[in-house]
Amino acid sequence: MTDRPATAASPAADALLEQIREANLTYLMLAQQLIRADKAEAVYRLGISEESADLIATLSPAQVFKLSSTSTLLCRFRADDEMVWGLLTSSHAPNRVGNDTTQRLHANILMAGRLAEAAA
Numbered sequence: 001m002t003d004r005p006a007t008a009a010s011p012a013a014d015a016l017l018e019q020i021r022e023a024n025l026t027y028l029m030l031a032q033q034l035i036r037a038d039k040a041e042a043v044y045r046l047g048i049s050e051e052s053a054d055l056i057a058t059l060s061p062a063q064v065f066k067l068s069s070t071s072t073l074l075c076r077f078r079a080d081d082e083m084v085w086g087l088l089t090s091s092h093a094p095n096r097v098g099n100d101t102t103q104r105l106h107a108n109i110l111m112a113g114r115l116a117e118a119a120a
Helices: 009-037 039-046 050-057 061-068 082-088 100-119
Strands: none
Touching: 009 039, 009 050, 009 061, 039 050
16 A cells, blocks of 8 residues: 555546536537537537538448547637627626627627538
């Protein structure tokens, strides 16, 4: 038996990794469902390329499970700059302009534009 103290971070790290795996599985299953229902809309909503959409749509359940088991989060935030975050969270700002719908629409337009730029 060792005198080494137990690390408190290990159970927390394990729980975090399990949450990442769950998020990956949920994301892949949702992505497949969206792609199979309407590929063009799925590409927009997921912020992925058509090639990625084609690949995700053809994954078998075993492949989905294997991919979801990675410790790296497969999805990412598309709201990756201050302007988009400001628009999405502006309902809490004291000096906001416009209503919630207008702000979300503006944020969606910005994110869609960035997706189009990345695809070009």
